[in-house]
Amino acid sequence: MSVIQYENVCKKFAGSSKYxxxxxxxxxxxxxxxxxxxxxxxxxTTLLKLTNRxxxxxDGKIIVEGVDIKTxxxxxxxxxxxxxxxxxGLFPHMTIKENITVIPSLMKWDKxxxxxxxxxxxxxxxxxxxxxxxxxxHQLSGGQQQxxxxxxxxxxxxDIMLLDxxxxxxxxxxxxxxxxxxxxxxxxxxxxxLFVTHDINEAFKMGNRVMVMNEGRLxxxxxxxEIVQHPADAFVKSLIDSARxxxxxxxxxx
Amino acid sequence: MIEYIRKHPEKVLGxxxxxxxxxxxTLVISLVIACLLTLLAMRSERVSDALNNLFxxxxxxxxxxxxxxxxxxxxxxxxxxVIVLTLYNQYILLRSFTAGLRDVDxxxxxxxxxxxxxxxxxxxxxxxPLARRAIFAGIRxxxxxTIGIGTIAASINAGGLGTLLFEGLRTINTPxxxxxxxxxxxxxxSINKLLKMVENRx
Numbered sequence: 001m002s003v004i005q006y007e008n009v010c011k012k013f014a015g016s017s018k019y020x021x022x023x024x025x026x027x028x029x030x031x032x033x034x035x036x037x038x039x040x041x042x043x044x045t046t047l048l049k050l051t052n053r054x055x056x057x058x059d060g061k062i063i064v065e066g067v068d069i070k071t072x073x074x075x076x077x078x079x080x081x082x083x084x085x086x087x088x089g090l091f092p093h094m095t096i097k098e099n100i101t102v103i104p105s106l107m108k109w110d111k112x113x114x115x116x117x118x119x120x121x122x123x124x125x126x127x128x129x130x131x132x133x134x135x136x137x138h139q140l141s142g143g144q145q146q147x148x149x150x151x152x153x154x155x156x157x158x159d160i161m162l163l164d165x166x167x168x169x170x171x172x173x174x175x176x177x178x179x180x181x182x183x184x185x186x187x188x189x190x191x192x193x194l195f196v197t198h199d200i201n202e203a204f205k206m207g208n209r210v211m212v213m214n215e216g217r218l219x220x221x222x223x224x225x226e227i228v229q230h231p232a233d234a235f236v237k238s239l240i241d242s243a244r245x246x247x248x249x250x251x252x253x254x
Numbered sequence: 255m256i257e258y259i260r261k262h263p264e265k266v267l268g269x270x271x272x273x274x275x276x277x278x279x280t281l282v283i284s285l286v287i288a289c290l291l292t293l294l295a296m297r298s299e300r301v302s303d304a305l306n307n308l309f310x311x312x313x314x315x316x317x318x319x320x321x322x323x324x325x326x327x328x329x330x331x332x333x334x335x336v337i338v339l340t341l342y343n344q345y346i347l348l349r350s351f352t353a354g355l356r357d358v359d360x361x362x363x364x365x366x367x368x369x370x371x372x373x374x375x376x377x378x379x380x381x382x383p384l385a386r387r388a389i390f391a392g393i394r395x396x397x398x399x400t401i402g403i404g405t406i407a408a409s410i411n412a413g414g415l416g417t418l419l420f421e422g423l424r425t426i427n428t429p430x431x432x433x434x435x436x437x438x439x440x441x442x443x444s445i446n447k448l449l450k451m452v453e454n455r456x
Contacts, residue, residue, distance in 0.1 A: 078367070083365075085368065087361040089362045089364060091380060102379075
């Protein structure tokens with residue numbers, strides 16, 4: 001059953017004659033890990049923000065869990081989806097526990113439930129609750145902050161998560177760990193994930209299927225294997241080739 | 255000078271008390287109005303600019319002139335003084351409040367919106383706490399400014415330390431002039447220092 005449907009979605013920003021998102025259509029099934037790949041300005045972040053109504057489309061429809069999101073209250077939609085940005089944006093004046101339980105506290109959960117949930121999520125993302133719950137964001141490393149960012153959006157147990165280059169600002173070693181953690185979490189919880197990245201290796205490693213975008217258009221949407229074996233156009237082919245060239249370098253060096 | 259205060263302690267203390275009352279009443283009313291205007295200003299950049307322009311124009315009108323303009327409407331006395339001082343304060347408060355609130359890290363605000371906080375929740379739980387220093391600095395500046403401009407209020411029968419000053423000038427009574435000016439200055443400097451200490455702990 002498809003959990004997200006993009007139907008001819010278009011978005012233009014004021015003052016620009018070019019489409020930021022240009023007639024994108026795609027269907028995403030429940031439990032899939034979809035990576036959205038493209039370089040800066042290709043529309044991948046805009047597509048993500050259209051999905052949780054941080055932007056509204058100029059044309060076309062987006063259907064989430066069977067409902068046209070135009071008819072849904074944006075705040076309620078955003079709480080139902082999870083959304084993580086590259087800089088994470090942890091609230092510097094709140095402890096880690098308070099950061100994680102921001103939305104539950106606005107929804108008036110009782111204290112004990114919030115404390116338990118915070119500890120549960122800290123364990124899930126691989127951080128010791130007793131050590132981290134009362135710390136402040138500035139006391140954490142970049143990788144740890146990203147883990148808290150994930151914990152914060154998992155608090156309401158959303159079925160769908162939107163991640164915008166979450167590991168972009170992380171060093172390569174930590175990124176590898178976080179990628180594996182995320183795959184583990186997604187595998188055990190069965191969530192549908194949309195993961196934006198400009199890194200072709202990350203996109204192909206993480207995604208069941210990959211959306212390749214350029215200049216607002218969706219060029220190809222398929223499994224990594226299919227894309228490598230049958231690139232849809234010259235641009236996709238050039239992406240594959242650039243990754244291959246890198247691989248050859250490593251093989252040559254060894 | 256010492257002889258003057260020994261002979262007329264009630265006069266000096268009375269003027270000081272009146273002045274402090276004037277400042278406090280003005281402060282409370284100014285804050286209420288500034289908060290409401292800030293809420294409006296945060297909704298739209300255009301409204302924010304329009305309000306700032308309005309109050310900066312008002313601020314550039316000399317206080318004596320603004321007092322005089324209002325006398326036919328609200329008469330002589332404290333009411334007019336409070337109205338004028340409150341209008342002046344809006345320039346300082348609105349500007350500090352909106353600048354401080356807008357200055358909060360955009361990534362933090364974007365994350366807040368993305369996880370499902372309403373605009374009001376983002377304002378009260380994220381922007382205001384993170385902008386508290388800028389907000390308090392605005393309040394401090396407004397208080398000190400009110401203490402200063404408040405001395406002119408005496409010229410329209412609103413009382414305060416200005417009374418000593420103006421009476422002294424009229425009768426060339428040096429001790430009075432000195433007490434009026436020294437106390438005003440002391441009040442402004444000490445309140446500024448006190449509030450700065452609080453601000454540094456925020």
